[in-house]
Structure formats: structure tokens, C-alpha cells
Amino acid sequence: MSSPKPFAQLNPDVASNIQLIFFDVDGTLLDSSGHYSAELQQSLAMLRARGFKLAIASGRPPFACQFLIDELGLIDTGLFYTGGLLYRAANKQSITQHSLALNDARALFAAAQELGLYFELYDDQQFIVDPKHITVPEILAEHSKQLRVQPRQMDIQEVLDLSAEKDVYPSPWLKVLLGEDARQSSLLADLERRFPHLHFAYAKLPAYSNWRFASVIPKAADKHLAFDALLKHYGLTAQNVMAFGDAGSDKVFLRRAGLGVAMGNAAADVQACADVVCPSSDENGVALALGHFFGKPC
Structure with missing residues (x-):
């Protein structure tokens, strides 16, 4: 895809190879008041039941994402501290960690x-x-x-x-x-x-x-290296990954994922890195995009 498009203009088949979905937190999973919708929770539960891997890729630390891990089932290995920590949420295990001197x-x-x-x-x-x-x-x-x-x-x-x-x-x-x-x-x-x-x-x-x-x-907490480490960890290729984000720190995943989805509240330069633009986090954009590509919960 040469430029980002509204998700509704794309055939859902473009997501047919996706096995792993990463989500930024603030401005993506969470709206501007820090909440998520019941529809989003239901969509993620449906995807989990269908065997998709669901994980967080955020600047937050794991301890500030635990409520999302617990409530939304985002238990798979993800990326925290903007690339500084590769972390398996299911058993609270740090896999790769980069510390400040x-x-x-x-x-x-x-x-x-x-x-x-x-x-x-x-x-x-x-x-x-x-x-x-x-x-x-x-x-x-x-x-x-x-x-x-x-x-x-x-x-x-x-x-x-x-x-x-x-x-x-x-x-x-x-x-x-x-x-x-x-x-x-x-x-x-x-x-x-x-x-x-x-x-x-x-x-x-x-x-x-x-x-x-x-x-x-x-600097060792490089997101390109972290993305490569995640692919190796899961035994997948970039084409099997879908990534959602709204900030400059999400650009690497939006560019490299097989399907990068920028939020409607993202700046223009961030949206330009993605394949797809969905509505803003305040408009329940993640749930709407997931519903379009994978179907809505029953």
C-alpha cells in the first residue's frame, strides 16, 4: 500500500495473514480520559478465543499496564518502556531489558x-x-x-x-x-x-x-531490534503482525508491521507511516477497525 487509507476502504482480506496484534496504550487502546469501551473488550475476547496473539507495545512499564493485561487479556509477550523491555505478560517474565547507566x-x-x-x-x-x-x-x-x-x-x-x-x-x-x-x-x-x-x-x-x-x-533499546526480537520470539514474519499506534514512538511498528493502523488522533507524520487510518481513540477506533477486519463479536 502506497499511502494510508481509511480502514473502511480496504477489503478485510488484507488482514488474512495476521496472527499477532500489538497495541499502543495511551491514545490508542485508551481514550483521552484513560478508558476503553465494552465493545473493545468484547472484540479482544473474540480474537483471543480465535487464537490470535494479543500484546502491548507501549512506553508504559508493565506495572502500569497490568489492568489492561488482566481486563483485556493482553497476556502475550510485548514491548514496554519504548523498547527497553521485552516482557512476557502471562508469567511476568522479563526477556530482554536495557537499563539506563x-x-x-x-x-x-x-x-x-x-x-x-x-x-x-x-x-x-x-x-x-x-x-x-x-x-x-x-x-x-x-x-x-x-x-x-x-x-x-x-x-x-x-x-x-x-x-x-x-x-x-x-x-x-x-x-x-x-x-x-x-x-x-x-x-x-x-x-x-x-x-x-x-x-x-x-x-x-x-x-x-x-x-x-x-x-x-x-540507545540500545532500539525499536527495530526489538521488533526483530519479537518476530524471532513468536516465530513469525512481519506480514503476520498488525500494529496500532498514535505517537511518534509507534512509527517503527506502523512501518514494519504487515498491517500498520494509525489512529485518527495521530499526527500527520505518524499516519503517513501506516497502511490504514482508523477513527480516533475517542471514537472507539481500535474496536471499529478490528470489527472491520475480523468481524464483530456475536
């Missing part, structure tokens, strides 16, 4: 303090905020609501110093989340240039669309 985590925290950026620190079990460094409480409240997980409030400098004293190898820190009000500054782009060996994956928070966020992970 401790020195990078410390330098990013120092930079966030210097520049007044929003900051969250993640390992595989929790995310941490510093009560002395909660620059925008309403952003933290909204993000915690969207993740459905409350942060631990700790002195991050002490946490990082303690990790250094223990000489932890590899580092337990998988991601740093940075944020800024894009109406007032463009510091994240400058910071990205200061850390060329790290990957900055950008995203937005629906309730605060003027804010810009960057998930910072190691």
Missing part, C-alpha cells in the same frame, strides 16, 4: 533540577518522584491517574547515591520521564542534544496537551 540517570536528574523540568524515575516495579522536586502537582496527579499507579515519594538524589554506593550492575533504572510546558520553553530538545547517546521518545498527556514529555531510555 547510573551516571546518566544522575546527570538527567541534575539537569532536570537545573532547568526546572518535570521528572520521574522508573525501575521495573515502580516510579519515583521527589517530594522536593514536584514542580507541577497537577501533572503528577493526572499522570498517576492515567497510569492507575501512585508513585513512591523519595529523595531521588539519595536513591541514586545509594545505587552508586552499592555498585549496582546493571543499573535498576529503566527510564526517566521528563516534561515541560511547551508554551513556555523548549528545553527538552536542547537537553536531547546534551545526551546524544540516549533516546528521547516524545509524547503528550491528553488532559494537558500543551505539555511535552520525553521518555529517556538507552
Whole structure:
């Protein structure tokens, strides 16, 4: 397919080879208020019963996707932390994990303090905020609501110093989340240039669309390599994969999947990477597309 088309214009047979379906979470499975529809839940249950593999590919950590894994049956091996973690949800097993170097985590925290950026620190079990460094409480409240997980409030400098004293190898820190009000500054782009060996994956928070966020992970957490690892894990080819997404970090999967589906709420450059465009997450786009290609639940 040379350009993305509305899904309704395509013959459902284009999905005849699909065996594995990956879903981004925010702005894809979840609408702008952080919810999914009963129709989506029924569609996924039908596909699961028919033997399709269903998994998550998201910048979120597994612990912030557990409710979706449990409620929607997305139990197959997926990708978390924007490529930093290959994770088998059925038994909570990490398959491949890329950690931030401790020195990078410390330098990013120092930079966030210097520049007044929003900051969250993640390992595989929790995310941490510093009560002395909660620059925008309403952003933290909204993000915690969207993740459905409350942060631990700790002195991050002490946490990082303690990790250094223990000489932890590899580092337990998988991601740093940075944020800024894009109406007032463009510091994240400058910071990205200061850390060329790290990957900055950008995203937005629906309730605060003027804010810009960057998930910072190691460059080794390359999505092309992660996609190849997933294909090898499942014993499939790219033509057997269908991927849904709405953000810049979803572009690799949208391009490489046999059938890439961009959400109607995705930016034009993201939609251009896909084969198909479906309605927005607020319009139940994923469920509508699944119904078109695979039939509706009885």
C-alpha cells in the first residue's frame, strides 16, 4: 500500500495473514480520559478465543499496564518502556531489558533540577518522584491517574547515591520521564542534544496537551531490534503482525508491521507511516477497525 487509507476502504482480506496484534496504550487502546469501551473488550475476547496473539507495545512499564493485561487479556509477550523491555505478560517474565547507566540517570536528574523540568524515575516495579522536586502537582496527579499507579515519594538524589554506593550492575533504572510546558520553553530538545547517546521518545498527556514529555531510555533499546526480537520470539514474519499506534514512538511498528493502523488522533507524520487510518481513540477506533477486519463479536 502506497499511502494510508481509511480502514473502511480496504477489503478485510488484507488482514488474512495476521496472527499477532500489538497495541499502543495511551491514545490508542485508551481514550483521552484513560478508558476503553465494552465493545473493545468484547472484540479482544473474540480474537483471543480465535487464537490470535494479543500484546502491548507501549512506553508504559508493565506495572502500569497490568489492568489492561488482566481486563483485556493482553497476556502475550510485548514491548514496554519504548523498547527497553521485552516482557512476557502471562508469567511476568522479563526477556530482554536495557537499563539506563547510573551516571546518566544522575546527570538527567541534575539537569532536570537545573532547568526546572518535570521528572520521574522508573525501575521495573515502580516510579519515583521527589517530594522536593514536584514542580507541577497537577501533572503528577493526572499522570498517576492515567497510569492507575501512585508513585513512591523519595529523595531521588539519595536513591541514586545509594545505587552508586552499592555498585549496582546493571543499573535498576529503566527510564526517566521528563516534561515541560511547551508554551513556555523548549528545553527538552536542547537537553536531547546534551545526551546524544540516549533516546528521547516524545509524547503528550491528553488532559494537558500543551505539555511535552520525553521518555529517556538507552540507545540500545532500539525499536527495530526489538521488533526483530519479537518476530524471532513468536516465530513469525512481519506480514503476520498488525500494529496500532498514535505517537511518534509507534512509527517503527506502523512501518514494519504487515498491517500498520494509525489512529485518527495521530499526527500527520505518524499516519503517513501506516497502511490504514482508523477513527480516533475517542471514537472507539481500535474496536471499529478490528470489527472491520475480523468481524464483530456475536
